[in-house]
Amino acid sequence: MKTKFPIHTTLSADAIKVLERYEKELGAKNVVLEKALLNLDTTRFKAKLDTQNIDKLIKRINTGIPGLDDFLEGGIPKGFAVIVTGPPGTGKTTFSMQYLMEGVKNGERCIFFSFEERAQQLVQHFTRFGWDVGKYIDDGYLEIFGISMLTSEEMIEIIDSHKPERVVFDSLNVLTAPADFRTSTAWRSLHRLLKKNMITSLLVTEKSHGIERKEFDDFDFLGDGVVFLDFIQTNDIDTTPMPVMAVQKMRATRVDHTPQPFRFTNSGIAKYRALNIPSQTLQQRIEKRRAERLGIEKSAEM
Template sequence: MARNKFPVHTTLSSDAVKILERYEKELGAKNLVLEKALMSLDSSKFKSKIDTNNIDKAIKRINTGVAGLDDMLEGGVPEGFSVVVTGPPGTGKTTLCMQFLMEGVRNDEKCLFFSFEERIQQLIQHFMRFGWDIGKHIDDGYLEIFGMSPLSFEEIGEIIDAYKPKRIVFDSLNMVTDPSEFRKSLSWRTLHKQLKAKNITSFLITEKEHGIETKSYDTYDFLGDGIIFLDQIQANEVEPNLTPVMAVRKMRATRVDTSPQPFRFTDKGISKYRTVNLTASKLQERMNMHHSASSHEPGY
């Protein structure tokens, strides 16, 4: 009687069959053959090469909803990125992030907002200032807001699994973890891995004690795929009012101009200036002058 060429399983790949046949000749006993063959198959995956031809070279970008900012980012933030939105208090970080979520809602994307320091009533009032119909978006199932959130990162992960959002905002990380311990946290690394695996674009708000002219970074900054810094600076000696500015300090896979760009608060949120009367170069010159003067102050 003819011997079956595929004694174990007829649906095995040709590579698997070759391995089985080779070890069957060497070892004879079926249990030893299977054990050795399976070990070989398991180790072979470490030798495989990445097929770069099958990787999509086009980067899908997500609109931020902030007029002018997308122009600074080749059309938007790369999908699935974690972007740190940082700066001193009161510079518009929460407003920018809310706009980011509202843009998602307009595109029928589910969005989550986790605040660790504001009550939900305050957050909704903040949203409503700019004419955003939060109640409707929540009722329609496109937005969920968690205010003064006592949730752990593990519980947040469970919410993400159930809700399946495309955009998330965390406000702010300083309230829930110390920067020096943040990246070492197993619970955060697990959550961050989940965000990446699900291709969720997230904005992570953090607080800075220094202004944009100071070149200093913390652990949160190194974590992010991108950094957007918001601040207010005095544009000239004559004008006493401070000018809101934003600078894209970092954005992977994107050509960026890191110089500060002036923006304004409107009744519909944040909008980057498109006028030429206050250019980025003038702001950069002003910042350099301020930084130079500070660095030459005598230390007492």
């Protein structure tokens, strides 16, 4: 009597035909089933990843930061999750708001999730740069959630409903600890949604150290890109620290990792790499700052 093997429910119609063909030709034997499954593996994965039809052109999203897109081959690759990090008060929230304003001006839906500031405070922050956020909120292009106590499931529901092209989370340190971030099932579900819908997101995080220290956390490793904002002294005459920005990582992009100066203006962040300060000079300042920090830490240990 011929033994029938149960057909796995996940097999496609084509897969079942392969099984039936082997069964008809060679009989219902284990070796037949193994050969059929090997054949299925080959055809299944080819169907999942059709390299011939993948769009080779990487679509890029403008950041809204003057000059920065030129150093990112046109902008952030669409669908990327980019870490915007640095010590407190270095312009991370302003950077993120300017990124969203660039989106709404282009007719893109955007969401700002803040875990530290009230919505009213955020709107005031927006308007001080002359951005008419009220209009974009009324028109449905911008949603702001201040001091968000939302669960990841609720944020997923909001994103599913609003269908944004840009999302900002400020800051992730309040939402989860870096050590728990990559293994969090809640975050993985949210991250999967962002990737599936090709939503380009900024994930704001806090650093307790400056740009001179080569120290990274789990947020940085997960992100497709890392932009570090800080203040450093650029010359011996003017000791006022200058804001600098460094693209430390951006997948699928050739980048200059050297920190470059920028300015805060009445209309936001302006003129990235506008000041004619050689990269070598900035790098020397960073090395000097690193040496000074190390000297202070060693003295404290003695």
